[in-house]
Amino acid sequence: MNTITTAPAGDPPQAVRRITRWYASFLRVAFALLPAYLIAYLYYFQNPRLTFEDHLFHEVAIAAATLEGLFVSYVTWQCYRLSGEPILRWLTLGFTGFVVVYALHGAFTPLAHHNMWLFLLYGPASRLVMAILLFVGLLSYASKADAVERRSDRLMWGTWFGIFVVIDLLVAVLANSPVAGALGVRLSLEGGAMLISALNVVCLIVRRIRSPLMQIFGISVTAFALSSLAFILGKPWNHMWWLAHAIFAGGFFLLSYGIVQAFHTTRSFSTIYSQEELLARLRGEMARTSSALQELQRSNQKLESLAAVDSLTGIANRRTFVQRLETEVGLANRGGAPFALLAVDVDNLQRINERFGEQVGDAILRAVATACVDAMRPHQGIARVGGGEFMGVVPGAALDAALMIGERIRTAIQSLQFDGGQERFSVTASVGIAQFGPDGTTVDAVMRAAGERLKRAKTHGRNCVIAV
Numbered sequence: 001m002n003t004i005t006t007a008p009a010g011d012p013p014q015a016v017r018r019i020t021r022w023y024a025s026f027l028r029v030a031f032a033l034l035p036a037y038l039i040a041y042l043y044y045f046q047n048p049r050l051t052f053e054d055h056l057f058h059e060v061a062i063a064a065a066t067l068e069g070l071f072v073s074y075v076t077w078q079c080y081r082l083s084g085e086p087i088l089r090w091l092t093l094g095f096t097g098f099v100v101v102y103a104l105h106g107a108f109t110p111l112a113h114h115n116m117w118l119f120l121l122y123g124p125a126s127r128l129v130m131a132i133l134l135f136v137g138l139l140s141y142a143s144k145a146d147a148v149e150r151r152s153d154r155l156m157w158g159t160w161f162g163i164f165v166v167i168d169l170l171v172a173v174l175a176n177s178p179v180a181g182a183l184g185v186r187l188s189l190e191g192g193a194m195l196i197s198a199l200n201v202v203c204l205i206v207r208r209i210r211s212p213l214m215q216i217f218g219i220s221v222t223a224f225a226l227s228s229l230a231f232i233l234g235k236p237w238n239h240m241w242w243l244a245h246a247i248f249a250g251g252f253f254l255l256s257y258g259i260v261q262a263f264h265t266t267r268s269f270s271t272i273y274s275q276e277e278l279l280a281r282l283r284g285e286m287a288r289t290s291s292a293l294q295e296l297q298r299s300n301q302k303l304e305s306l307a308a309v310d311s312l313t314g315i316a317n318r319r320t321f322v323q324r325l326e327t328e329v330g331l332a333n334r335g336g337a338p339f340a341l342l343a344v345d346v347d348n349l350q351r352i353n354e355r356f357g358e359q360v361g362d363a364i365l366r367a368v369a370t371a372c373v374d375a376m377r378p379h380q381g382i383a384r385v386g387g388g389e390f391m392g393v394v395p396g397a398a399l400d401a402a403l404m405i406g407e408r409i410r411t412a413i414q415s416l417q418f419d420g421g422q423e424r425f426s427v428t429a430s431v432g433i434a435q436f437g438p439d440g441t442t443v444d445a446v447m448r449a450a451g452e453r454l455k456r457a458k459t460h461g462r463n464c465v466i467a468v
Contacts, residue, residue: 029292032219035226035247036296042240043233051237055109062106065249069099072256075263081152082267084145090137091259093160094130100164101171102126112236116330117180118172120236124189125171127228127248129164131196134221138203141214141269178336187232194228197221198297205290213269216258222296223251229300310384312362313369321383321391325443328393329436338436339395340402343450344372344409346388347428347462356420364388364418364427371412376405391450399435399467406431406465414463430457433467 073095080088105122112119150156174180200221204214227248234240262269310317316324328339346352346368353361365388372382372390381393392409394402413429432453434440439449457466 032222033296035223038243039226039230042243046239048235048238050239053237059106059109066099066103069095072259073099076259079262079267084151085268086140086143086146087137087269090133090140094133097133097164098126098130101129101167104168118175120186121171121175124186124193127193128189129167131193131224135196135200138200141209190228190231194225197225201293213258216254220251220255223247313366313384315369316383318385321385322443324381325393328395329443332436337396339393340397341434341446341450342392342406343432343454344390344429345454347430349388360420367416368413371416372409375409375412402433403465403467406433410465428463430454430462431465432457
């Protein structure tokens with residue numbers, strides 16, 4: 001006998017259920033990626049130089065975040081004390097470490113103009129500490145509960161608190177060291193926090209952890225990763241910097257909501273939503289976010305590339321170079337060695353483009369960039385700042401050393417050969433040199449002096465180096 005299976009009376013059609021599942025998945029992904037849309041909007045449509053500097057507001061916001069972190073740490077610890085889940089132990093440590101390190105970011109706000117790095121470095125350091133501990137906690141998800149005596153082990157908790165205090169001291173030492181102004185210090189801390197937060201999301205997908213509470217965890221750490229991206233793209237007190245704070249706060253509030261939900265139910269992260277029917281319906285949801293997360297990673301990489309690299313030549317762009325120059329000025333003003341600035345411009349580039357075409361002009365710019373990089377070695381500070389103009393910074397260089405490098409660049413460019421179709425030809429370049437100190441003590445002053453020397457090199461017949 002053939003058996004015919006029919007759907008229960010009143011049950012929605014399979015197609016409708018499938019579409020609604022797709023729609024629900026779309027909403028979750030769209031919500032998780034909402035900060036990315038705001039970051040892209042500010043990046044493309046806002047002037048990064050517009051700032052809102054309010055120390056009192058910043059201090060109040062940090063104080064509120066610190067109190068919120070203390071409250072969430074206590075609630076998480078209460079959940080851990082009752083359930084013994086290792087993930088709750090690591091969450092407690094993550095929130096506590098964040099609070100202990102982040103509080104100093106607010107405390108040192110008044111020093112923003114006197115010791116910028118003491119003010120800035122505690123923010124990314126706190127996010128990196130929390131991201132690492134959250135990731136370790138995620139790896140312990142669904143592990144065997146800790147013994148009752150371990151949950152209240154004062155030595156263990158005291159040791160960790162001591163570690164967080166040591167981290168505070170290490171950040172203070174780093175902030176007051178000569179390398180504090182290096183471009184990569186803050187970016188390394190913030191980039192590490194971003195990558196580890198993204199790794200949390202990837203781990204959730206790979207381990208197929210799909211409970212609703214862990215979905216909240218995933219959306220929260222996605223917000224943490226995007227906030228670090230916004231901090232990388234922003235500058236202190238501009239709108240992108242404030243947006244980064246807001247994104248991080250949103251992720252923190254969402255994760256604290258999950259903690260409170262656990263506290264009011266089973267005090268557990270793994271069993272708060274254990275209904276078989278609900279888990280069955282959610283089985284495929286997180287898998288669909290994998291492609292969205294990969295696209296997010298590609299978008300993040302593209303944004304980072306656009307923010308730092310000239311697309312034609314592959315070297316640093318004007319924005320990145322100005323940031324590097326600001327760092328060098330800061331170091332020099334704090335007693336470091338002065339530096340020299342070289343302005344290099346390809347002679348008659350417009351005439352070459354008109355005669356041979358823009359494709360040949362682009363090939364010339366790429367070759368000139370490579371020649372400049374080689375001639376600058378061992379220094380790595382060349383950038384394309386517009387058209388056929390390049391600039392290079394030489395830390396600790398006296399005038400005679402800068403002249404030697406400028407002449408090396410000029411000679412290297414002159415030796416290049418290009419194919420113009422029916423003929424081969426070479427190009428020349430003019431070079432202007434300025435020094436920090438004699439030619440000014442600000443970014444604008446030094447760049448202006450180098451530009452004026454470059455114009456004089458042009459008027460003196462081109463293909464020469466002018467330093468005075």
